[in-house]
Amino acid sequence: MSFTVNLRGVSLRYGSEDALADIDLDLEAGKIYGLLGRNGAGKTSLLSLLAAFRKPTAGDVLVGGEPVWENAPIVSRVALIREGGDFDDSDSVKAVIEAGQIRPSFDTEYALKLAERFDLPLKKKVRDLSRGKRSVLAAVTGLAARAELTMFDEVHLGMDAPTRDAFYKELLAEYMDRPHTVILSTHLIDEVANYLEEVVIVDRGRLLRHADIEAFQGMGATLTGPADAVDALGLAALAEQRLGGTKSITVADALDAPTRERAAAAGIEIGPVGLQDLFIHLTDPERKAA
Amino acid sequence: MTALANLRLPTRRYALGAGFTTEALKFFKYWIAAALVLAFALPFAVAQWNDITISAWYYAANAGKWFTAFVSGGFLFVLVPNMIATGLTRRELAVSMGLFGVLWSLALGAIACAGLLAERASYAAMGWSHGIDANDAIAPIGSAAETAAFGAHYPLLYLVYFAAGALVGAASYRWESAGWLLLVPVLPVVFSLDNALYDTKPVGPGWAGFLGGLIGDWGRGLIIALLLATAAALAAAAYRILIDIPLRAKKA
Known part of the structure; x- marks a missing residue:
């Protein structure tokens, strides 16, 4: 029990x-x-x-x-x-x-x-x-x-x-x-x-x-792909990492269907959001003040 | 605490109380042995230069009162976080400590009483006077029966000191910087009753027993009743502090 x-x-x-x-x-x-x-x-x-x-x-x-x-x-x-x-x-x-x-x-x-x-x-x-x-x-x-x-x-x-x-x-x-x-x-x-x-x-x-x-993981997404293509999506990133020409960003909102299609067409991989990145976003004092 | 072997829930408070007593006696066995050796050897050394008129064991037994207060206060101070973190309720801890107090006082009281009787026999064999310092005059303790009656009060006195130590120990855990201030009201009460019972100054700051002279004429029966009531009141106050005591936050 x-x-x-x-x-x-x-x-x-x-x-x-x-x-x-x-x-x-x-x-x-x-x-x-x-x-x-x-x-x-x-x-x-x-x-x-x-x-x-x-x-x-x-x-x-x-x-x-x-x-x-x-x-x-x-x-x-x-x-x-x-x-x-x-x-x-x-x-x-x-x-x-x-x-x-x-x-x-x-x-x-x-x-x-x-x-x-x-x-x-x-x-x-x-x-x-x-x-x-x-x-x-x-x-x-x-x-x-x-x-x-x-x-x-x-x-x-x-x-x-x-x-x-x-x-x-x-x-x-x-x-x-x-x-x-x-x-x-x-x-x-x-x-x-x-x-x-x-x-x-x-x-x-x-x-x-x-x-x-x-x-929690569905509250956002991680997008990884060519840096230019990722930037072209115009998403507000919670966190980002760059290695050479590849960029990975974490976003706090669930992606809508058109955005997913654009990302897929540009060769961007979409994964679940990291819990730590989401936690940082959710408990950000500035976010709540806004 | 060793060899507890998983305790059953409804009775673990009693097993713990008995366990605290045996563990404490085991832990302090060399201290007690040292007090015995010192108290019995010292008069033989002093007898080389002076007449022996006063009981050395009396001082050792009286020091046992402070020792008892430190044991109960120290144990409780340490046990509160340990035991509650190990899934004991405060009520269970209070019952365990109560049983510990009674058993410890009986055990140490028995040692104190037996020591006095043994010392009386030893002094008699050496032709020494077996007395106590009764307010600046040496008073003989008396016959073997009177010595036994004198020593028979030790368990009660130890119990009072145990309860006083537990109260201050619990208060010191609960109110980190101010709990020890409970000594201010507790010490004069305990010392005065101790003073009144034997018409002597207790070991320690004797002035704190200033009320002893006033109540010393009330009769031994009433003073014993007051000691019992004081032990109960001190235990009740310690229980009240303990029963909803919060565990302190851990410090980094």
Whole structure:
């Protein structure tokens, strides 16, 4: 069983500042979600509410159809792994892994297997780990939690590219083996885009967009072809790249049929829009001001 | 925390409370052993130059009150983010800490009481006077029964200090820069009752127990009742702070 997520009119204030305002959000069970937003947009605040790390100022946070706050049967099956993990730095890696057994579903054998795979030194104190290894330990405890709702908040920070790749693959393998709800909050958008089924974008404490990945990719297009031909289309580009006589541009609007025909006739290839380019466009403050 | 073996949900709070106690005792076993060795060896060294008239273990046992307060406050400060991030509710954590407090106070109180009795036997064998510093005068603790009765209050005192430490620990996590200020009202109350119970100055800033002289004549029964009520009030205040405590944001 994996958990659904429902937020109804949820707000969170830090003093006089709105971290989240009037959020309504429904996430189906058993999917991998990407949570995107600029720095300070409210991603971590949103995840903190889902894991009952914080209590909302207003509104209802339901996980698995039940209020998550102080609900032991629910929170024991929800895992939010924050950057660097929430560990006692004086503990050894082994002690941190064993402490995971507070969760009834924690898989210690799997955690130790992952620790070996990622070269985690079991006897070393957490405070003596490098930033990357600490991130790996956090990721290992999150995967081995075998939770019904697992959330990783920038957990990849400090990991090198091969380790991140191995982590994503392990996450996917665990998800395929045991379908559950996963939320990945990250700034490395293109790196995780292939794993995501739906994307939620928050901006300035509000829900900006929530759609499946295909819908996002259909919001625009990438056109690649001879530079002159691309320029001749006269499209407003979000981003562009040029290599010799070839040019690639990203546009934020779905292309109409005549434009597609002109592009095809000019030898221009049309592909889906990159999620990162679209995200940059959607959260551009100047765009909203206009 | 070792060898938890996956805990069952409805009872994990009790298993954790017992686990905290055994882990804390294991973690501090050398500290406790060092206090024992020091308190029992020191009088033999001092006896080379001076008469021994005062219990050394009394000071070690009293230092245990501060130690207890630091253990509870320190543990809670660290455990709040760790345990909640591991899927524990605040209520479960509060129950675990409550059980930890009772078991820890009983265990340390038993060590304190047993130490006093052992020390009395040792002092008697050496012909030394087994006394305490009772407000600037050395007062003998008394017979074995009186020593046992004297030592029997330690579990209660440790419990009060444990609750006080938990309150300050919870407040310090919740209000990062101001939580420790709860020491200002808590310390005089705890010190005064401690002072009043034994008619002695507690280990630490003795002036903070200034009310002890005023309430010292109220009778031991009433003071014990007040200590129990204080432990309950401190625990209730710590629970109130803990029950909706937000986890701090991570800092880069």
